[in-house]
Amino acid sequence: MNTISIVADNIFSPLGGSTASNIEAILKGDSGIKRHAATDKLPFDYCGAKISDDQFAKASEDHKIDSSYTCLESMCIASISQAINETALDLSSSEVGFIISTTKGNIDLLKENDKNIKGKYLYHFASRISKHFNNANKPVVISNACISGVLAIITAKRLLSIGDYKHIVVLGADLISDFTLSGFYALKAMSPDPCKPFDKNRTGINLGEAASCIILSTETKSELPIQVHGGASSNDANHISGPSRTGAGMISVIKSSFGQVEGFQKDKIDFISAHGTGTLYNDEMEAKAISNFDLNRTPINSFKGYFGHTLGAAGILESILTYHSLLRNTLFASKGFSESGTSEEINVLSKHVEKENLNWALKTASGFGGCNAAILFKKRNDV
Amino acid sequence: MQRSCLKKGMMFSITKHITLRDGSFFLNNEKATKIEEGANFKEISKKLYQSLEVDYPKFYKMDNLSKTAFLSSELLLGAHTFNCEEEKIGLFISNKASSLETDEAYYSKTFGEDEFQANPALFVYTLPNIMMGELCIRHKIKGEQSMWVSDNLDATFVSKYVNLLYSEKLIESAIVGWIDFYKDEPEVMLCLVENNTDNQAIAFNEKNLINIYQRLKS
Numbered sequence: 001m002n003t004i005s006i007v008a009d010n011i012f013s014p015l016g017g018s019t020a021s022n023i024e025a026i027l028k029g030d031s032g033i034k035r036h037a038a039t040d041k042l043p044f045d046y047c048g049a050k051i052s053d054d055q056f057a058k059a060s061e062d063h064k065i066d067s068s069y070t071c072l073e074s075m076c077i078a079s080i081s082q083a084i085n086e087t088a089l090d091l092s093s094s095e096v097g098f099i100i101s102t103t104k105g106n107i108d109l110l111k112e113n114d115k116n117i118k119g120k121y122l123y124h125f126a127s128r129i130s131k132h133f134n135n136a137n138k139p140v141v142i143s144n145a146c147i148s149g150v151l152a153i154i155t156a157k158r159l160l161s162i163g164d165y166k167h168i169v170v171l172g173a174d175l176i177s178d179f180t181l182s183g184f185y186a187l188k189a190m191s192p193d194p195c196k197p198f199d200k201n202r203t204g205i206n207l208g209e210a211a212s213c214i215i216l217s218t219e220t221k222s223e224l225p226i227q228v229h230g231g232a233s234s235n236d237a238n239h240i241s242g243p244s245r246t247g248a249g250m251i252s253v254i255k256s257s258f259g260q261v262e263g264f265q266k267d268k269i270d271f272i273s274a275h276g277t278g279t280l281y282n283d284e285m286e287a288k289a290i291s292n293f294d295l296n297r298t299p300i301n302s303f304k305g306y307f308g309h310t311l312g313a314a315g316i317l318e319s320i321l322t323y324h325s326l327l328r329n330t331l332f333a334s335k336g337f338s339e340s341g342t343s344e345e346i347n348v349l350s351k352h353v354e355k356e357n358l359n360w361a362l363k364t365a366s367g368f369g370g371c372n373a374a375i376l377f378k379k380r381n382d383v
Numbered sequence: 384m385q386r387s388c389l390k391k392g393m394m395f396s397i398t399k400h401i402t403l404r405d406g407s408f409f410l411n412n413e414k415a416t417k418i419e420e421g422a423n424f425k426e427i428s429k430k431l432y433q434s435l436e437v438d439y440p441k442f443y444k445m446d447n448l449s450k451t452a453f454l455s456s457e458l459l460l461g462a463h464t465f466n467c468e469e470e471k472i473g474l475f476i477s478n479k480a481s482s483l484e485t486d487e488a489y490y491s492k493t494f495g496e497d498e499f500q501a502n503p504a505l506f507v508y509t510l511p512n513i514m515m516g517e518l519c520i521r522h523k524i525k526g527e528q529s530m531w532v533s534d535n536l537d538a539t540f541v542s543k544y545v546n547l548l549y550s551e552k553l554i555e556s557a558i559v560g561w562i563d564f565y566k567d568e569p570e571v572m573l574c575l576v577e578n579n580t581d582n583q584a585i586a587f588n589e590k591n592l593i594n595i596y597q598r599l600k601s
Contacts, residue, residue, distance in 0.1 A: 107486070110490045111490075120483060126532075140531060140540060141533060142530065143512065143530050143532050158547055159544070162543070164543065182506075232553065235515070235524060235528050237523055239520070256553065260551075368516070371515075
C-alpha cells in the first residue's frame, strides 16, 4: 500500500484566497462571520461568513474565470488554480483524479426560470470543474452531508493507496444560500450570534461559504511534509437529523482510524480538530466520544468560529488548517469558546498555543443522516 | 478472532439483488411485486408499503427518495440477518439527481407562497444521504458508508472502492446500488453483497454490477 502525502492546498474563504492568508487571519483572531440583515425573501437577520462581491470579482480576474461559470464554479476554479500555482503539477494528466465534495452544489440556480437546468445536477457541476482543467477522468462526487469533505479525503487516500491514480485533487465547496439559511433557521439550529463551539453558552451554528482543495499524492517526498493515515466512516443508525447521544458512531470511526495504523497508541495524538458546530447536541456528543478514549487533556478546537459551517467544504478546509497546525507547531484558538460547556470536560483551546514537535492530529466530522468520519494526519519525520 | 471472511473458498458475492423495471420490482430475476400503472408515486408507494405488512409508521414521513430506498431494501432484505457485526456492514449508494426532487419541493413551498414558510421536516430530506440514514436505522447498518452522485452508475469506481474496503477487512457485508428519484420517476438497483461459499454466486465485480444495472435501462 502506498503512503499518501500532500502536494498542495488552498482555502478560498471570506478570510482570504490562499491558505497563508487564511492562517494569517486566524492568527490575528479575525472571523469571516458577520451579521446580515433580513431581506424581503428571508425575513430574519443571521450571522454567517459570506464571500464578498469584490472577492469574487478579484478571483475571477486573477484566474481569468469567464462569466459562463456560476458563483460556486468560480470559487472552485479559483481554489484549484491557486493551489497548483505552487506546483509543477499538470492536472490534465490521466494520472490525476478529481473527487468533489458538496452538499448542495449550485443551489442558487433553484430559483424559478433559471435557464441553467443542467447546472443543478451535482455531477454536472463537478465535470465543469474537472473539464476546466482539461482532465478527462470522470470526477467522483461525494454528497454525504457534513462528513462529505473528510470522506472525500478518505476516498482519495484509499484510491491512491491501491495505485489507482498518482495524484488526486480533492475539492469541497458550498454556498450560503436562501435555501440553506431558511432550512437551518426552520430547524432552530442557527445561532443568532457568532457561534461558540463547545462553550457553555453555545446556541447553534452559523453557515459559511468556501471552496477548499487538497492535492494528495503517492509521491513520498511531497512539497508539504504531511502524510494521511487511517480514515473511516460510520453511521449511528439512530436519528436522521441528530447525532447519537452516546457518540457510538464517532467512537467507531476514531477506533477504526487508530486500528489502521500499525502499533498506534492513542496518546500519540497531539491535537484534535473537532467538527464542533456549536449546537448543544453535536458538541456534547463529540466530547463524549473524545472522553471515551481518555483524550480529555488533548488540545482540541473547532474552526467554525472563523468560517461558520461551510458544509461540503468544511472537512477539507479544516483538515488543511489541522495539518498546518502540525507544520507550524502552533495550535489555533477555538474562536468563540470561553467557558467549558460539555458534560465531559475536554481541553478546548481558548488561545493560540505554540508547541514543540507536534506530530499527529485527529480530524473528525459528523452530519445529518447519522454519519460520522475521522482521519489522521502525521508530520513527516524528516522535518 | 477468526473472521468468516478469512475462511478458504469465501468470495465477496452478490447474494441477492433488487431492480425496478417497467413499474415492477424484480428480486433476482423473479417478479417480486407489481406497481399499478397510472397512479402517482404517492399512491403506488403507499399500496406497496401496505402489501409488505411491516409496521413502520415513519415511512409516511419520508420523502419520495427515502420511500423508494425503504421499499427496495424491504424487498431485498426481508427478514435477512447479517452474519457479521453491525459495524462491519457497509452502505454505498449512487444516484443522478441527488435530492433535487425534494430540494425543488422545499424551495417552492418555502419561497413560492406569499408568506415565508420553511418546513424543517421537509428540509431534513434535502440531502441525498438521508435515505441512507433511514436504511441504517431500519436495518441496523453501522459501518462504512458513502453517497455518490453521477450521471450513470460508475461501476468501475464503485466495485473497486467496495472491494478495497472488503479486502482491508473494514467491511464484511454491504448494500450497494443505485437509488434515484426525480420527476415522479424512481430508479432502483440494489445488491446485497456478502461472503459466500456458493460457487454459483455472482462475484461482486464491475462486470456483474454493470450487468444488473443495465437491466434498468433496457
